[in-house]
Amino acid sequence: HPPPYPQKCILPSTTKDPGQGTGLGLSMVYGFVKQSNGHINIYSEVGEGTTVRIYLPHTRQNEEILASETPTAPQSMANEVILVVEDDDTVRATSVELLSDLGYTILEASNADNGLAIVNSGAKIDLLFTDVVMPGALKSQELARRAKQKLPSIQVLFTSGYTQNAIVHAGRLDEGVELIAKPFTREGLAQKIRNVLDLGRPSASTPMPSAPLTCEVANHDEGDALNCKSILIVEDQILVRKILSEMLEELGHRVVGTGTIREAKEKLSLQNFHVVVTDLGLPDGSGLDIVQEVMDNNRHVSVVISSGRDASNDITDMLCNSRIQYLEKPYSINAMKIAINKAILM
Structure with a gap:
């Protein structure tokens, strides 16, 4: 039998400096565990290391084998350009490859200063996709602000496994900020990118739709009520x-x-x-x-x-x-x- 669930679990903040990597973040792990009705216990001892125990509910029910449903990821429209700003080379390469496969034209930078240089070059950019915590003197939120000044129509999507209160205050995103948490799936990123780009598509003179927005999703059963809403x-x-x-x-x-x-x-x-x-x-x-x-x-x-x-x-x-x-x-x-x-x- 596993030990009893802990009565209280206090998660420490990160000890890493900006730009040194943050992983998923213990606070997010805690959230994933709790939303699954589980518990997490962390024990650390000098010279012995750290042990993390995660307890999740078990079931005696047989595993339900679901039919594979892979919705078609939303594709690029009208030669859209995305500027990817990410200091982790592996993460940046993965994001660039994924977005390129979806038909987007990709510009990339390893830090906010290089990203700003691309913005100031006059290049056409539809969306800035940037990590929250970046190395260097110029922070990602300042990059976003300057990009908006230079290109008023540009959309911004932040990503991070740890926000360090840069864009989150009192548990809430700053007004107008869009964020996708790491790690993200291919489908999750594709849909989020499409949604953020579509936010800037209607102009002030364009009438708002008189019916709910609709979208197309492939490979859903006709009887599935959870078709795109x-x-x-x-x-x-x-x-x-x-x-x-x-x-x-x-x-x-x-x-x-x-x-x-x-x-x-x-x-x-x-x-x-x-x-x-x-x-x-x-x-x-x-x-x-x-x-x-x-x-x-x-x-x-x-x-x-x-x-x-x-x-x-x-x-x-x-x-x-x-x-x-x-x-x-x-x-x-x-x-x-x-x-x-x-x-x-x-």
């Missing part, structure tokens, strides 16, 4: 939002994430969605405000309410509405997938 996630915990967003994007959905009621209402006014997934405890109020907004003004939208406490008594009347699903945290990825599936079918 547009989903708004309102969740102030960045790790939870990232994990959920990337899971849904890999399923082929278009996902927009935010951490506040104000931003969520702005996005609802500008774009139509099939499903809204919202936490109840948000920095600027209750997620019930979002639910009410959707029920009053977005008749085609369904809602999944997720909360870290049993809030079913508080929303009894709302749960009578077939467009609303309730899911208590912590939940498994499969439980969220089922809730969204039901919401889409409503």
Whole structure:
């Protein structure tokens, strides 16, 4: 029998200097374990080394063999150019190869200074894809700011396994910042790149769509309710939002994430969605405000309410509405997938 689960687990911050590599980050490992209903224990002793024990729930059920479903990764449109800025040679080479295979034209730099030189050269660049923690005096967020000044239409996508609060504050991404966590899959990166590039596609004079965004995903069963849909996630915990967003994007959905009621209402006014997934405890109020907004003004939208406490008594009347699903945290990825599936079918 394994030892009992620890009552408390404190994860230390990194001891590595910027540019020396960070790996996945213990905080993200902790998040992955907890969202799987598991526990993690770290024991370290001078002269003996460090032992990490991860406990995950077991099951006696037979393994479910799923049919291989590999959605077609979104491809480049109209000769789009991506500037990849990454100090790790292996990671940069992998990203460049992946994006080149998708049809993008790639420029690359090993640090922010070289990246800025490419930006200032006058080259056409549609998207800046840069690691958060970079060596040298010029930081990645400053590179992004200067790139925006030089090329106002450029889109920016950050990546990191550890953010060092460079673009994350109080557990939330800075406003307008897009991030994909390392390690990412080929499909996850392809979908995220496509989504970020599409953010800059409509002009101010272009009317917003009158129906939810749609996209094409290959090799899904016709009866699968989780064919590509547009989903708004309102969740102030960045790790939870990232994990959920990337899971849904890999399923082929278009996902927009935010951490506040104000931003969520702005996005609802500008774009139509099939499903809204919202936490109840948000920095600027209750997620019930979002639910009410959707029920009053977005008749085609369904809602999944997720909360870290049993809030079913508080929303009894709302749960009578077939467009609303309730899911208590912590939940498994499969439980969220089922809730969204039901919401889409409503």
